[in-house]
Amino acid sequence: MSTQQGALDRLLADTDNLLLTLLENMIWPILLLVIIAIFIAVPQTLSTFNSIQLILWGGVPIGLLVLAESICLLSGHFDLSIGAIAGLSGMLTGMVVGTCPACWGVSHNAFVGFGLIVLIGLAIGVFNGYMVGVVGINPFLQTLSFLIIVQGARTALNTQPATGLPSLYIFPGSKPKVAIGIMLVAFVLFGLVMRYTRFGQAVYATGSDERSAREVGISTSRVIIAVYAISGVLSAIAGLMITGFTGIVPPLIGDGLVFQAFAGAVIGGISLFGGRGKVTGALGGVILIQVIQSALNNSTVIGATQIQMINGIVLFVAILLYSTQESIRSRILAST
Amino acid sequence: MSIEDANPTTETPETSADEAKIRVEGVRKVFGRIVALDDIDLEIESNQIFALIGDNGAGKSTLMNILSGVHEPTAGQVYYDGDPVQFNNPSDARDRGIETVYQDLALMNDLDVATNIFMGSFPTRSLGPLKLIDWGETYDLAERIIQEKLDRDLNLETEVEFFSGGERQLIAVGRALAFDPDVIILDEPTSALSVDATNLVHETLRNLREQGLTIIIVSHSMEDVLDLADQIGILYHGELVEVTTPDDADLETLTNLIVTGQRGD
Numbered sequence: 001m002s003t004q005q006g007a008l009d010r011l012l013a014d015t016d017n018l019l020l021t022l023l024e025n026m027i028w029p030i031l032l033l034v035i036i037a038i039f040i041a042v043p044q045t046l047s048t049f050n051s052i053q054l055i056l057w058g059g060v061p062i063g064l065l066v067l068a069e070s071i072c073l074l075s076g077h078f079d080l081s082i083g084a085i086a087g088l089s090g091m092l093t094g095m096v097v098g099t100c101p102a103c104w105g106v107s108h109n110a111f112v113g114f115g116l117i118v119l120i121g122l123a124i125g126v127f128n129g130y131m132v133g134v135v136g137i138n139p140f141l142q143t144l145s146f147l148i149i150v151q152g153a154r155t156a157l158n159t160q161p162a163t164g165l166p167s168l169y170i171f172p173g174s175k176p177k178v179a180i181g182i183m184l185v186a187f188v189l190f191g192l193v194m195r196y197t198r199f200g201q202a203v204y205a206t207g208s209d210e211r212s213a214r215e216v217g218i219s220t221s222r223v224i225i226a227v228y229a230i231s232g233v234l235s236a237i238a239g240l241m242i243t244g245f246t247g248i249v250p251p252l253i254g255d256g257l258v259f260q261a262f263a264g265a266v267i268g269g270i271s272l273f274g275g276r277g278k279v280t281g282a283l284g285g286v287i288l289i290q291v292i293q294s295a296l297n298n299s300t301v302i303g304a305t306q307i308q309m310i311n312g313i314v315l316f317v318a319i320l321l322y323s324t325q326e327s328i329r330s331r332i333l334a335s336t
Numbered sequence: 337m338s339i340e341d342a343n344p345t346t347e348t349p350e351t352s353a354d355e356a357k358i359r360v361e362g363v364r365k366v367f368g369r370i371v372a373l374d375d376i377d378l379e380i381e382s383n384q385i386f387a388l389i390g391d392n393g394a395g396k397s398t399l400m401n402i403l404s405g406v407h408e409p410t411a412g413q414v415y416y417d418g419d420p421v422q423f424n425n426p427s428d429a430r431d432r433g434i435e436t437v438y439q440d441l442a443l444m445n446d447l448d449v450a451t452n453i454f455m456g457s458f459p460t461r462s463l464g465p466l467k468l469i470d471w472g473e474t475y476d477l478a479e480r481i482i483q484e485k486l487d488r489d490l491n492l493e494t495e496v497e498f499f500s501g502g503e504r505q506l507i508a509v510g511r512a513l514a515f516d517p518d519v520i521i522l523d524e525p526t527s528a529l530s531v532d533a534t535n536l537v538h539e540t541l542r543n544l545r546e547q548g549l550t551i552i553i554v555s556h557s558m559e560d561v562l563d564l565a566d567q568i569g570i571l572y573h574g575e576l577v578e579v580t581t582p583d584d585a586d587l588e589t590l591t592n593l594i595v596t597g598q599r600g601d
Contacts, residue, residue, distance in 0.1 A: 212441075213455075
C-alpha cells in the first residue's frame, strides 16, 4: 500500500514538474497555436514576406520597451517611465537636429542626434536607478513621478511634430530590415548578457532576494542603477525607432506604450516579482502581441474599436495561465 | 578553481601542531556605551568543531562578526595560523579562508542549486576581453561539492525553494565551500529545523571536519553543541567564562554557565 502511495506521489510530482517546465516556456507553443489559428481565420495577415516584415517592423519600438521592462522586472523592480523616456529623448533630440519652425536646429549632424538621444535616456535611467537603488525611493513612486515629469517636459517642449530630421538620423528606424535587426540584436545581446555574465546573474539574484544578494557580496545598488540605465538607453533607442518609423517626431510620441511593454513582458513569462523569466520569452511576448494586433486589423469580424478590448483579454488569459503556474509551484512547495 | 584546490582532505594542515587555527587575544568590542565583548582570549584548534554559546546579548554574534570580518575589534588581536590579521570586511576574511553561513542562509529561492552555490564565485572562461560564466564547469563543480564534500544527492537544476530546511542549510554550506575555505562559521545552523534535518546537518558538519575543515558554530541549542562540538566556549555578558568539552559539561552545567556565568553546585 505504502509502495503504491509512494509511486503515486512520485507520479504526481513528475507531472507537476513537467507542467511547470511547460508553463515556464509556454509562450512558444502559444505563439505557434495563435499563428496556426491566424493562418486559418485571417490568412492574409501572414500571407507574404512583406506582411510578416511589416508586423515585426511595427513591433520594433514596443519590442525594445518590452526588453527594457523585462530587465527591470527581472531585477525585482519596474520602470513606468520607459514610454515617457522614449518620448522626451525623441522629441528633445528631434528639436536639436530638426529644421521645423519650432525646432532649434542646433545641428543637422545625425551622429549628434544618435549620441544625444542615447545620452538623454542614459541620464534619466541613471537618475531613476540612483533614487531607487541608493536613496531608497519606492520604484513605483519614483518612476511614476518621472513618467509624469518626463512626459510633461516633452509636451512643454513642443506640441507639434518635429520634422526636417537628417535622413541618416531616421535611417535605422525607417528601413524594416535594419530596425528589425536592431531589435533582434538587442534581444540576443541581452539574452546572452543575462545568461553568461556575472552581471546578468546578479540581476536575477537581486530580483530573487535583494538582501540575500547583498549578503553574498553583490552590490545591489550598482545592479539597480545599471538596470535602470539600460532601461533608459533601450527606451531612448525605442524613441529613435518610432522617429524612423514615422519619419518625424510625433507630438504624442511614447504615450501609452508602458502598458503594452508590461503586457509583452508578462505574456513572455517574466515574473512581476523578479528573479524569474527569460528575455527570449519576452521576445515571444512581443511577437505574439504584434501578430494578434495585425490579425485583428485584418479581420472582417472584429472592428477597430474592439481591438483594445481583445488585447486586454489576451493579457488577462496570460495572467490566468501564469497564476496556474504559481499555484502548481505552491503545491510542490507544500509537498516538500 | 579545481576541486583539488577546494578539497583539503589529503593535505597536511598548514598550521603546526601546537599552533591554533584561530587565536583571539584580549579582544574587546564597544558599541557606543555598550561593552559587547571584554578581554576575550580564545584558541580554536584546527579540524575541530568549536561551539560558541550564550544568552541573547552575551556577545556571541559580535565575536562571530569579528571573526568573519563584519566588525573590527575595538582592542585586542586576532591571529590566523599564527599570523596577526585584521579583517576590514567579510571579503578580507574570505581571502584568508574564513567563510560564514548566516542564519538566514542568503539563498536566492528562484535560482537553482548550482547557481546559488556559485553566486559570487562563478567559474568563468575568457572570450577575448570578456569573462563569461562557464556553466558546464559550474554544474560539474557544484555536483562535486554536493556529492563528494557534502555526501548528498541533490538535483542541481532544481530551484532552492523546493528543498527542505536541512537541505537548504547544506546548500548554503555548499556555497561556503565554493570559496575553498579552511574555516566555516555557521550562525544557528539548526534553528527551526526538524530532528531529522538537524541530524542531517550534524552528520554533514562532522563529515566536513573529517575532511580537514575547522568549523565554528554559534548556537542557542545546548543539545546541539553537546552532540556536535569538540569544544564549547560560553559567553556571559561579553566575557568568555569557560571553554569546556561535552565530556566535562552536561546540559545542567551549560545552562548554569549561560544563565549565571558559573557552573553552579
